[in-house]
Amino acid sequence: MQQKIKKYIQKIDIYTDQLHDIRIIGLLSFAVIVLLISWSGVRAIDANYVLQKQISKLEQQNQVDRLANNNLKLQNQYFNTSQYLELSARQNFGLALPGEKEILVPTSVALAHTSELADSEKVQADSTRAKQPAYQRNFQAWMNFFLHRESLQD
16 A cells, blocks of 8 residues: 555656756646647637627617618608598598598497307417417317317317
8 A cells, every 4th residue: 555655656757847947848848838828819709709690680789770761651651642631631520522522320220230250268268279280270179188178179
């Protein structure tokens, strides 16, 4: 046991003696300099990546704002047309063109000739069910069966 300890102490002495060699010190200092330069480069690349993401995000926001401005310009152009002015006068002020007649229909008569709309939840469930693959619909049907849920197909 003591022989092993002596061997390790001798090896440690050899390594510490090598640290006093100028070549080893130069090699270690070169390795440290290379690591520092590499670390600096990695930080610069990371900073450039973050800045590039910010630039891209701002460019996209700028494009969205530009499209919103164009949309508002088109809306303003529409509001200045005679067609819009005529529709606005009809809806807001009850005005009509000369020679036109207004016919008032009682609400009960108008509602008697309408049809019922489908329940919006059922329509939405049907549309999502139609988009699901067959294996997902089958799995959902089994889950409804095991959990005693009502089927949405009714």
